[in-house]
Amino acid sequence: KQEVTQIPAALSVPEGENLVLNCSFTDSAIYNLQWFRQDPGKGLTSLLLIQSSQREQTSGRLNASLDKSSGRSTLYIAASQPGDSATYLCAPEGGSYIPTFGRGTSLIVHP
Amino acid sequence: DAGVIQSPRHEVTEMGQEVTLRCKPISGHNSLFWYRQTMMRGLELLIYFNNNVPIDDSGMPEDRFSAKMPNASFSTLKIQPSEPRDSAVYFCASTVGDREYTEAFFGQGTRLTVV
Numbered sequence: 001k002q003e004v005t006q007i008p009a010a011l012s013v014p015e016g017e018n019l020v021l022n023c024s025f026t027d028s029a030i031y032n033l034q035w036f037r038q039d040p041g042k043g044l045t046s047l048l049l050i051q052s053s054q055r056e057q058t059s060g061r062l063n064a065s066l067d068k069s070s071g072r073s074t075l076y077i078a079a080s081q082p083g084d085s086a087t088y089l090c091a092p093e094g095g096s097y098i099p100t101f102g103r104g105t106s107l108i109v110h111p
Numbered sequence: 112d113a114g115v116i117q118s119p120r121h122e123v124t125e126m127g128q129e130v131t132l133r134c135k136p137i138s139g140h141n142s143l144f145w146y147r148q149t150m151m152r153g154l155e156l157l158i159y160f161n162n163n164v165p166i167d168d169s170g171m172p173e174d175r176f177s178a179k180m181p182n183a184s185f186s187t188l189k190i191q192p193s194e195p196r197d198s199a200v201y202f203c204a205s206t207v208g209d210r211e212y213t214e215a216f217f218g219q220g221t222r223l224t225v226v
Contacts, residue, residue, distance in 0.1 A: 032213060043202060044217040089154070096166060097142065097206060097213040101154040 004102035019077040023090030117218035129191040136205030
């Protein structure tokens with residue numbers, strides 16, 4: 001069974017910092033890995049999807065890397081802003097492309 | 112497309128009552144997932160459909176839970192009878208499940224409170 005761990009569980013930083021959110025998973029036999037954002041009381045918004053054949057994906061200030069063999073993915077957030085405050089969830093997709101979720105990293109960016 | 116649509120957004124019910132949650136996936140998506148989110152356990156997969164057929168229901172907590180997908184555009188998750196420990200946010204997600212690039216899209220969720 002896939003187990004997903006996200007570190008840190010919570011992060012509070014001043015605006016402008018570059019951030020690193022870590023995700024590790026136990027079963028490296030994955031197809032893709034998605035990063036999601038969840039705002040309080042809301043649904044999940046897809047941020048980035050990395051295919052297993054790729055090493056990284058970029059969208060604006062976000063960059064996600066994937067090291068499938070070691071079971072790790074990292075989400076980089078450049079020049080953080082208060083609007084980035086949310087919970088970030090990592091979800092590797094294994095058999096049948098089913099996403100399995102970690103507990104997330106709760107991020108607060110204060111002005 | 113309006114995305115994955117779930118209804119109702121909020122549901123408050125008394126213990127023992129039947130609850131039905133509804134989901135309309137994105138048109139053209141052939142895989143549908145139901146998840147439950149709680150503070151204690153995070154996001155847990157309850158059941159997964161592919162082409163309207165339940166493929167994996169190992170996450171369904173007990174017989175009180177049942178799910179159906181009568182057609183490609185509609186799914187229900189039913190709890191009968193409901194219990195206070197079922198209180199959670201239930202999410203539906205859909206994806207194109209037979210391609211390498213399979214981005215999952217989530218609905219806004221149904222917040223269920225059983226009193």
